[in-house]
Amino acid sequence: MEISNQIIEKHGLKIDEYENIKKLLKREPNLLELGIFSAMWNEHCSYKSSRIHLKKLPTKGKHVIQGPGENAGVIDIGDDDAIVFKIESHNHPSYIEPYQGAATGVGGILRDVFTMGARPIALLNSIHFGAPDHPKTKSLLNGVVSGIGGYGNCIGIPTVAGETKFNETYNENILVNAMAVGHAKKNKIFYSKAKGVNKSVVYVGSKTGRDGIHGASMASAEFDENSEEKKPTVQVGDPFTEKLLMEACLELMRDNSIISIQDMGAAGLTSSSVEMASKGSLGIELELDKVPCREENMTPYEMMLSESQERMLIILEDGKEKAAKKIFDKWDLDFVVIGKTVNTNNLTLKFHNKVVGEIPIDALATKAPIYDRKWIRKKTKKEKIDLKKLRKITIEESLVKILSSPNHSNKSWVTNQYDQMVMCDTAQKSGSDAAIIRVHNKDKAIAVSVDSSANYCKSHPITGGKLIVCENWRNLITVGAKPIAITNCLNFGNPENEEVMGEFAECLEGIKEACEFLNYPVVSGNVSFYNGTNKKNIYPTPVIGGVGLINNFLKPINHILKKENSSLFLIGKTFGHLEQSCFLKENYQIFDGMPPEVNLLNEKNNGETLLKLIKNNLVLSSHDVSNGGLIVTLSEMAVLSEYGVKIKKPKILTNLFNYFFGEDQARYVVEIEKKNTSKAEKIMKDNDIYFENIGYTQKEIFEIEGELKISIKDLFKINNEWYNKY
């Protein structure tokens, strides 16, 4: 078949890329080979636009066992324990088919984690929808939430934390990011690098169907009015089979049969086999007649590009096939030797005893294109908003408005659809700053949180990048965990647009700076470009997933007020920064100005001091101050407790709106029992941090002296209405 320009374009390749393919092959590719190139060279698999920027991120540290480049990152949490984790996007499929798109997003990230020898122990997600009144939002929300729950609940991994946000920037391109966290033995981590010639390449798991063909290429293009037609490129998930596959793989991993293992995710059999061979500097030969197929008459093209779920490729040590097959037979899964490693450095595909495709491995991997795309810096107006010129409102009106808004309403409508308790190690469920998962049978725990702030990143990408790392770091601190490392999911628009590429480059600068300063390395991640429809790009939305460690874990610390008449301290200085705040957005629809400034030194100092307070058993509850400012933080602490607060009027800031709604960073509210306040104050003074005693807890009433008095039952009602009425 002649390869026409039209066919090249349909494969998402540019003409100059095609010329490059011809040079690398020293001939014209056939259609199968072209399909394979398109699968490996698309943005999703090749990271061609992002690679040079990603290289700048800090990826090393004393806890890091494995940084980016493997199926997931691995960190050392002491003894013989390791934590394996990664976040990944499934944005495009979820917009086209919300239930299956979200479900297979969860399935895919789980495979990345158990492929490395870890038993998954927690799932998290970050989901972003369009404006609530957009006609598609409601059904997308329903579909995505039940898809996430449907997969996680069935496979039996608790979904413990996440964020659900609404913003019209996602009207036609929602974001669905899923994160999985697993626990492994430090000396039992499995990698994808192939070793040795003539080793069996084994296909295990589900059969291959025609679903998801070209899924990765679909995810590497913008949407247009014909996006609905792309439905067949969305994969269909089967969590039941994944459960069997997970148990079978973990069982096989108990001994030393596996040389290398790789899940078939994006670009299926193609990317898994190329990845293994490329890392091992080997070739791989596959006999496609042997691939277990779900449908009749599947062609090599379809087999190589299918993204059918719940499949793995394993390279086995000699003589281990029989014992390995027994395990997969027990779990009623296919187990077929479909090829072997060879010393040719080629991907060789045989079908009906003929070679139907042959491509040098390095042409697909190391020689894939890398682009240094043009980008421009963002210019943000630094002007301040003059409150005097705005319509007058009361503090109470504004608080009610924020607490009842879609983005700040209680999210139990969402989280009650996820099994958060299965595995019986969830010590802190979602709703707090971070979830806490006990390490099974150990007296230590990990804390996990995912965070993003598209508005901050849109208005000033460098600062936005720093802010989200800091917020994630703070969220782990508030539950008493030492932050160890992060994974990131970088959701951006079209990288061929200089502004978008600028947002990407600058957000990464910010992330880099904060991660370096806080000693908080990036160990895994994923880039999702082309989020947008018809040239309209989404706000830059990097999502940070952080993991922290709690040693000597006895009881969870959370943000819910615990006792009457205990002291409330505000750690960190309040300047009253309102630009980019919820206050201005929710009350006045003002989206201008700079996000709050980041002072990394204060951030680190304040956080580490709070950790000391917690370690000294002085903290009853704690919460970081983020969106909505001090007053929203306080109401979140009160609303799920039996206690209200009585807060003094500030001495330093005369404008109460600045004081109570300002979103200055590096701040926490901490509840401390009266008898312990002097001990706590001494620690804070010794560590040279700024703090204020802002008031105390009381029964039932949420009160600001002389300004506002409202019962916490009413606050609860206000905070719990939106989802149930939507």
Next chain:
Amino acid sequence: MKSSVIVFPGSNCDRDIGVALEKMQFKNQMVWHKETKLPKSDLIVIPGGFSYGDYLRSGAIAGKSLIIEEVVKAANSGCLILGICNGFQILTETGLLEGTLLKNKNLKFINKDVYVKVFNNNTKFTNKYKKHQILKINIAHNEGNYFTDTKHLDKLKNENLIAFRYCDEIGNIDDKSNPNGSLESIAGIFNDNKNILGMMPHPERMVDEIISNNDGVNLFSSLFN
């Protein structure tokens, strides 16, 4: 006491119940569904999860599996059987318990802590609880909406075969405190001989203060009496 936990493909609370049983001093064994013989056991537990992926109907395929024949035999000879969540669904599929579990009234999966009231504390499973004691306990299911015919319902009531009913924090039983639409707020029932208990809530999730509470402990310690 000796216990066996039946593991089906898709069971996912098997480890949790195993941990709880061992914590409560049971000598526990996991039994794979393809086995045709049960180890000698005082208690057989059918755990929660999604046996066979809930395909066809939750519990339907597991209800026809090889090991289930042995479970039925053991049940008929008086062995204690506990079915939790999917285990309860499976027990209704085998006919060991009457009635069925329909889709939750709100048509969504529900995971949260709810309250249940102990209705019969004069059984092997519940003797350590006080009558009408209120327990805070976790539920996690798509199909927990118990339904049965009037004749059986009357029997459940007259013969004191209702183990637990959903209620609120202070014990009120009404539509508001009924999370899934269950008939008469039923959360768990016994068979005629009261040697079989099926329940939707997860007692194995409530045996550890650090994680939740200890409200499930007495269900397991009752079995030693």
